[in-house]
């Protein structure tokens with residue numbers, strides 16, 4: 001059977017390589033490795049006009065919304081806190097359109113860090129613009145335990161408390177419509193969200209691509225294969 005094709009969003013940032021010094025679509029190589037370890041094929045999805053999102057989603061079997069810049073606060077009705085980073089408007093527009101298209105079409109979706117926050121914002125939720133004292137909030141990747149909520153999709157994939165690699169200074173505040181929290185950190189930070197109806201849409205606040213636990217991405221790829229059969 002053909003492996004499911006997993007679309008992964010990218011940064012758009014200035015980069016230098018060889019004689020080149022210019023804007024580039026960037027994706028940490030950990031993401032393709034993670035998707036391949038999960039059993040999927042990778043398609044990188046650099047920002048495009050939001051009007052292309054539905055056609056792109058129709059051609060992939062699942063979507064990973066990768067980590068990155070802070071979501072522009074106006075997207076969730078907030079004034080920017082001085083500690084919020086500069087906006088990545090083109091990327092926000094593109095990824096919000098991809099998330100809308102994935103949810104509308106039942107395409108399985110995994111949001112990683114920024115991707116989880118964007119999933120929450122896409123559904124009308126809000127973010128805390130800066131966390132004090134949370135592991136990973138002071139500019140250094142850290143590890144902390146995450147506890148699953150029994151009965152959730154996340155708990156079906158990772159039933160036990162797990163140490164996760166984490167790097168973020170923002171977090172989910174008010175949950176978006178139809179989302180439930182499916183894992184928490186010890187300090188009460190929401191660490192995973194998912195839809196409360198039968199659909200494969202999961203967001204995790206940490207960076208699973210930085211670790212060696214592939215249960216989440218294997219779940220995504222299984223769901224992608226099932227969704228491909230239904231199409």
Ligand SMILES: NCCCC(=O)O
Nearest residue numbers: 069070114168169170
């Ligand atoms: N806000 C973008 C995701 C990373 C962070 O919260 O630092």
